[in-house]
Amino acid sequence: MISKSLLLPEPASPAHICPFDQACSYLEAAAKELNLNQGLLEILSHPRKVVTVSIPVKLDDGEIQVLAGHRVQHSDVLGPYKGGIRYHPAVTLREVSALAMLMTWKCALLGIPYGGAKGGIPIDPKRYSVGELERISRRYISELIKDIGPSVDIPAPDMGTSAREMAWMMDTYSVNVGHAVPGVVTGKPLSIGGSLGREMATGRGVMIIVREALAEQGKSLVGVRVAIQGFGNVGSAAAELLYEAGAKIIAVSTGAGGVFSDIGLDIPQLKVYAAENRKSIMGFPESVPISNADLLTLPCDVLIPAALENQITEENVNQVQAQIVAEAANGPVTLEANLALEARGVTVLPDILANAGGVVVSYLEWVQGISYVFWDEERVNREMEHLMVHAYHRVIHQSKVRQISLRLAAYTLGVGRVAQALTDRGLYP
Numbered sequence: 001m002i003s004k005s006l007l008l009p010e011p012a013s014p015a016h017i018c019p020f021d022q023a024c025s026y027l028e029a030a031a032k033e034l035n036l037n038q039g040l041l042e043i044l045s046h047p048r049k050v051v052t053v054s055i056p057v058k059l060d061d062g063e064i065q066v067l068a069g070h071r072v073q074h075s076d077v078l079g080p081y082k083g084g085i086r087y088h089p090a091v092t093l094r095e096v097s098a099l100a101m102l103m104t105w106k107c108a109l110l111g112i113p114y115g116g117a118k119g120g121i122p123i124d125p126k127r128y129s130v131g132e133l134e135r136i137s138r139r140y141i142s143e144l145i146k147d148i149g150p151s152v153d154i155p156a157p158d159m160g161t162s163a164r165e166m167a168w169m170m171d172t173y174s175v176n177v178g179h180a181v182p183g184v185v186t187g188k189p190l191s192i193g194g195s196l197g198r199e200m201a202t203g204r205g206v207m208i209i210v211r212e213a214l215a216e217q218g219k220s221l222v223g224v225r226v227a228i229q230g231f232g233n234v235g236s237a238a239a240e241l242l243y244e245a246g247a248k249i250i251a252v253s254t255g256a257g258g259v260f261s262d263i264g265l266d267i268p269q270l271k272v273y274a275a276e277n278r279k280s281i282m283g284f285p286e287s288v289p290i291s292n293a294d295l296l297t298l299p300c301d302v303l304i305p306a307a308l309e310n311q312i313t314e315e316n317v318n319q320v321q322a323q324i325v326a327e328a329a330n331g332p333v334t335l336e337a338n339l340a341l342e343a344r345g346v347t348v349l350p351d352i353l354a355n356a357g358g359v360v361v362s363y364l365e366w367v368q369g370i371s372y373v374f375w376d377e378e379r380v381n382r383e384m385e386h387l388m389v390h391a392y393h394r395v396i397h398q399s400k401v402r403q404i405s406l407r408l409a410a411y412t413l414g415v416g417r418v419a420q421a422l423t424d425r426g427l428y429p
Helices: 019-035 038-046 095-108 130-143 164-178 201-216 233-242 269-274 336-342 357-371 377-402 406-423
Strands: 049-058 065-075 081-087 115-121 154-159 223-228 248-254 255-261 289-290 302-305 324-326 347-349
Touching: 019 038, 019 336, 019 406, 038 065, 038 164, 038 406, 049 095, 049 130, 065 095, 065 130, 081 095, 081 164, 081 357, 095 115, 095 357, 095 377, 095 406, 115 154, 154 164, 154 357, 201 233, 201 302, 201 324, 201 347, 201 357, 201 377, 223 233, 233 269, 248 269, 248 289, 336 347, 347 406, 357 377, 377 406
Parallel strands: 081 115, 081 154, 223 248, 223 302, 302 324, 324 347
Antiparallel strands: 049 065, 065 115, 248 255, 255 289
């Protein structure tokens, strides 16, 4: 059992599904399977550093607002910390801590020499002007200036942030140290050291893992019925690539709702429609409206939750009809729902595997940035696919050898690699 000495606020309500407690539950299950000793489990269950900074910002109307910014660094046993920065009203220290821990296992599973980190500011970026967001981003990263760096901690975009924010953060860091440092963040614009292939990376990784899972069942992507919750960067990229591979995308959704077509949606036209309608997909021709809740329960071969955490829960898991659930979001399936799906024989492709394409290409961008040698998109995609496919087959092998679920197999590989490195390095002092 993991001790609760970590100084993080408790959830507001006992009924709330706490992402940090859920992450610890997965860690405990992996530790039990690996027979790790209690001391190692305690070390792995606690982030190495938790930083909360004050971000005073002058708004366009002259008002001063003070925001809180978090950065949690879980482990650097395998290499520098790595993880996104999200701007979202629901950001909490516990959520960020959970995501930092998951990033540690994800990097270890993929064989990437990184540890996990995550950052965030609890704001709705839509409520701020571009100038205000720039001032927030620059002040936030300047407050973390001693805690980040290309060999220390490399932030990246996440929910509510993009290449634009990364450019501001890279510039702020570079100005403070006196020279350009392209390796300090990833997910940057191409003009300042970003990588080709980064924008589609997470969605491409989802497509690859779904393709491999279908191949394991003797199937191909051609004609497979897919429903995707979330049509942001990840969901839209996955939809486009799956569509190009011959899959039939029967439904997609955004926060405002979704669209459904039994004969399949024209994804290229849907992307054009969304771009012309301020990212709204409602009213798309030859489709009918569908709610996010109903999308999750559609009869389909593959369900891809690509939005927020805790979307498939005890309340709706029995209505899920998909044979494969690919977690493109972080933690979209709760612990209890995951157990129910596994008991029914549903293949759950865990988030630390299914959505790892983004961190893989972030790693490749970092490699290019610190070497000042940049690759074409074909090489980036080839290198990423190699790592993703290799990780998938390692998970499948581990699952079969140990007779455990794919999720537990993925965690035993990730946790096991970090635990071994920690054992080999020893405890200082």
